[in-house]
Amino acid sequence: MATTFTAAEVAEVTALADRARAADAVAPFSDDLFxxxxxGATMAALTARAGDLLVGAAYAAAQGDRLAAELVVDPAYRRQGLGGSLLADLLDFLTGELWIWSHGDHPAAAALARRHGLVRARELLQLRRRIAPGQFAEPTLPDGVRLRPFRPGRDEEAWLEVNNAAFHWHPEQGGQTLDDIRSAESAADFDPAGFFLAVDADDQLLGFHWTKVHPHDPSPGPDGIDEPIGEVYVLGVAPAAHGRGLGGALTIAGLRHLADVAGVRTVTLYVEGDNTAAVRLYEREGFTRHAIDVAYRRD
Structure with a gap:
């Protein structure tokens, strides 16, 4: 069994994912893992064909400190056992703990997971809200705190220290490295103007709000519109700065930028289902549940 896809297969898998997204209104693969x-960083790469057409694919790769997998079947070839075969082959090929994502929490995925003895182990909520130009006033900051944009080449170390302290418990966001942030800075969707740092009078970093803008909505839903969408990508506060209202102020600063500067009308974010404090913060700012991604675990 292959561990990576060929260049031709990568193009086919991408086209297959596009067909599934068009049919389901949910992207089958995550921006984090795909x-x-x-x-070529995958540890397993499986395909299923009908003649020359690629109709199914599965892969596994490192996701933070875990091994995670995703799979997809062409909408025109579902209910023929292809998903079960791909999952069985994946489980046979890989040993040890494995996390398998179902984007959109589809009942068929839940049934497939049960048949293979997988445990529902993680829920990632996607929350959304609409925004409009001029809707948000300048945020109120604690005394001695100001906001400024992230400075590439200068702020990486400080950001790593605060991020890794704020997300020490998180399997992906915790444990970020200098290579990780530099790689993110080279991505097309990186914009330091939308990456806000809250600093004190000595320019010590207290918290941050990293926003992004995507040209297409990856999961518009059955009645949604495929339009550019903003994202609360990561928002974190240094543990020592908790209790000062920085989370709410940083949230407003990012939303204001997305509405007035980036010009998007919908903002999305992902939050762990069991992170009640964060869920409450975002609900206070008008976010509501849009979708759920579920990770099933094989121990």
């Missing part, structure tokens, strides 16, 4: 397919 880049491993193109970079």
């Amino acid at each position: 880049p491993a397919v193109g970079s």
Whole structure:
């Protein structure tokens, strides 16, 4: 069994994912994991064909400190056992703990997971809200705190220290490295003007709000519109700065930028389902549940 896709297969898998997204209104692969397919960083790469047409694919790659997998079947070839075969082959090929994502929490995925003895182990909520130009006033900051944009080449170390302290418990966001942030800075969607740092009078970093703008909505839903969409990509506060209202102020600063500067009308974010404090913060700012991504675990 292959561990990586060929260049031709990468193009086919991408086209297959596009067909599934068009039919389901939900992207089958995550922005966090799917880049491993193109970079050759996968540890398993499976395909299913009907003649010359690629109709199913599955892969596994490192996601933070875990091994995670995703799979997709062409909408025109579902209910023929292809998903079960791909999952069985994946489980046979890989040993040890494995996390398998279902984007959109589809009942068929839940049934497939049960048949293979997988445990529902993680829920990632996608929350959304609409925004409009001029809707947000300048945020109120604690005394001695100001906001400024991230400075590439100068702020990486400080950001790493605060991020890794704020997300020490998180399997992907915790443990970020200098290579990780530099790689993110080279991406097409990186804009330091939308990456806000809250600093004190000595320019010590207290918290941050990293926003992004995507040209297409990856999961518009059945009645949604495929339009540019903003994202609360990461928002974190240094543990020592908790209790000062920085989370709410940083949230407003990012939303204001997305509405007034980036010009998007919908903002999305992802938050762990069991992170009640963060969920409450975002609900206070008008976010509501849009979708759920579920990770099933094989121990």
